[in-house]
Amino acid sequence: MPDAQPIEVLLVEDDPGDVLMTREAFQDYKVANNLTVLTNGEDAIAYLHKRGEYAGATTPDLVLLDLNLPRRDGREVLRDIKSDAKLRRIPVVVLTTSDAEEDVLATYDLHVNAYVRKPVDFDQFVEAVRAIDDFFITVVRLPTRPEGIPT
Numbered sequence: 530m531p532d533a534q535p536i537e538v539l540l541v542e543d544d545p546g547d548v549l550m551t552r553e554a555f556q557d558y559k560v561a562n563n564l565t566v567l568t569n570g571e572d573a574i575a576y577l578h579k580r581g582e583y584a585g586a587t588t589p590d591l592v593l594l595d596l597n598l599p600r601r602d603g604r605e606v607l608r609d610i611k612s613d614a615k616l617r618r619i620p621v622v623v624l625t626t627s628d629a630e631e632d633v634l635a636t637y638d639l640h641v642n643a644y645v646r647k648p649v650d651f652d653q654f655v656e657a658v659r660a661i662d663d664f665f666i667t668v669v670r671l672p673t674r675p676e677g678i679p680t
Contacts, residue, residue, distance in 0.1 A: 536666060539589035540566045541573040541606060542624070543598055550651060551593070554658035562662065565589070570601025574609050577616055589619060591665050593658075596625040596632060604635060611640040620669070622661055 538555070542548050548566050555564055565587070567573045573594075576583040592610065596603035603623060610616045620642040625632070633644050645661065648654045 535562045536590035537587050538562050538564050538591045538593060538662075539573070539576065540564055540593045541568075541570065541598060541603065542566065542593070542595045543568045544595070547595070547624075547647065547654075550654045551658050554655040555662065562666075563587070568599070570598040570603065570606045572600075573598075573606050574601060577610060578613075588616075592619055592621045593624050593661070594621055596623060596627055596636070604639065607636060607639045607641055620665060624658075624661070 540548065540551055542551065548568075552564065552566075555562055565576070567576055572583075573592075575581055576586045577589075579586050594603045594606055598606070603625070607621055607623070610619060610621055617640070622643045622645060623636050623641050624645050624647055626647050628646050636644055643661070645657060648657055
């Protein structure tokens with residue numbers, strides 16, 4: 530993994546404890562990914578579309594998305610990402626406490642790339658986030674941005 534380049538990760542999560550555990554998982558990792566945290570779905574959509582205060586935002590290489598968010602839930606954010614030609618190639622991993630089959634089916638119907646149930650145990654949570662990060666850094670080949678496309 531020494532040749533891996535940092536990737537831009539957007540975490541959309543309203544639980545401060547989960548944000549802290551995600552930061553911890555990334556902090557101890559060998560590659561210092563750039564982690565942007567937003568706490569509601571409305572801000573996430575504005576960020577992804579570079580609107581308002583997010584006009585200079587960097588396009589993420591990966592989105593970690595909670596389902597249960599204020600202002601706009603994760604399903605709406607996922608629907609927005611996957612229905613936009615400029616955003617749909619961004620991998621989205623739903624990282625949620627829900628184990629409901631209808632949530633799993635609904636998110637895959639919306640073309641989520643992976644659905645991960647958040648472990649309650651701190652060490653297991655950190656390991657799950659590290660595994661997601663490792664998969665998208667070392668295993669998966671992410672599309673490169675064509676020249677002239679802003680980050």
